[in-house]
Amino acid sequence: MKKVKPPKKLSQAIMLALNDLALVEKNPKYKVDMANWHIVDGNTCAVCFAGSVMAQTFGVSPGIYTSPGSFNLDWEYIFYALDSIRKGDVVSALANFYPDKPMSLFEEYSEIYSDCLINGFSYHSNPDEFKNAMCDIAMMLESHDY
Numbered sequence: 001m002k003k004v005k006p007p008k009k010l011s012q013a014i015m016l017a018l019n020d021l022a023l024v025e026k027n028p029k030y031k032v033d034m035a036n037w038h039i040v041d042g043n044t045c046a047v048c049f050a051g052s053v054m055a056q057t058f059g060v061s062p063g064i065y066t067s068p069g070s071f072n073l074d075w076e077y078i079f080y081a082l083d084s085i086r087k088g089d090v091v092s093a094l095a096n097f098y099p100d101k102p103m104s105l106f107e108e109y110s111e112i113y114s115d116c117l118i119n120g121f122s123y124h125s126n127p128d129e130f131k132n133a134m135c136d137i138a139m140m141l142e143s144h145d146y
Contacts, residue, residue, distance in 0.1 A: 002058050006074045010097040010146050013078050014085060014138035017049050018131060020056035025127075029062040030055060034086060034123050037067040037079075049123070049134075050082035086123070086130075090137060094146060 007013045024030040024047055033046035038054045040046075045062035047055050054060045058071075068079035081096035094106040123130040 001060060001070075004057055004075070006078055009142065010081055010085070010093060011138040011142035013053075013082060013097065014134055014141070016057060017053050017082050018134055018138075020052040021049060021131070023056045024052040032123060032127075039065050048083065049086040050079040053079070053082070085134065085137060088133075090141075094141075098146075 007016060021032070024032060029045060030052075031041065031044045031046050032048070032052070033041070034048045036046040036048055036051065038045060038047050038051040038060055040063055045055065050068070054066055054071075055062065060066050068076040071079065077096050077099055081093040084090075084093035084096055090109040091103070091106045094109060095101075095103045098106075
């Protein structure tokens with residue numbers, strides 16, 4: 001597995017995952033399944049939002065099962081943050097990405113989480129809408145230096 005320097009901001013991690021997700025979508029060895037990190041599924045490898053980073057950025061082979069615990073602690077937190085953000089849970093994503101900061105610091109972002117739940121976006125119901133929402137959240141976080 002490659003050694004990869006972790007992004008400094010959650011917004012950067014989201015953009016990395018979006019780029020890797022686009023690569024996974026084009027690769028017949030993979031299928032996107034948000035319920036699986038990086039798991040062999042027949043002749044393909046099923047990956048989630050974070051799993052696309054495992055596959056593309058880290059170069060984990062499609063024939064290998066892996067999960068956040070297979071990586072160093074910084075990346076483990078990042079993968080859990082990406083899992084939270086793909087569900088629209090911005091507060092939990094921030095808390096996972098910045099584990100040394102108090103969660104109360106992130107409570108102001110709970111409204112975004114509510115908006116995501118109301119809109120009910122998911123990758124499987126509308127991949128383009130999901131990716132647009134992830135990009136919008138990344139830009140909002142970047143505007144707040146996250």
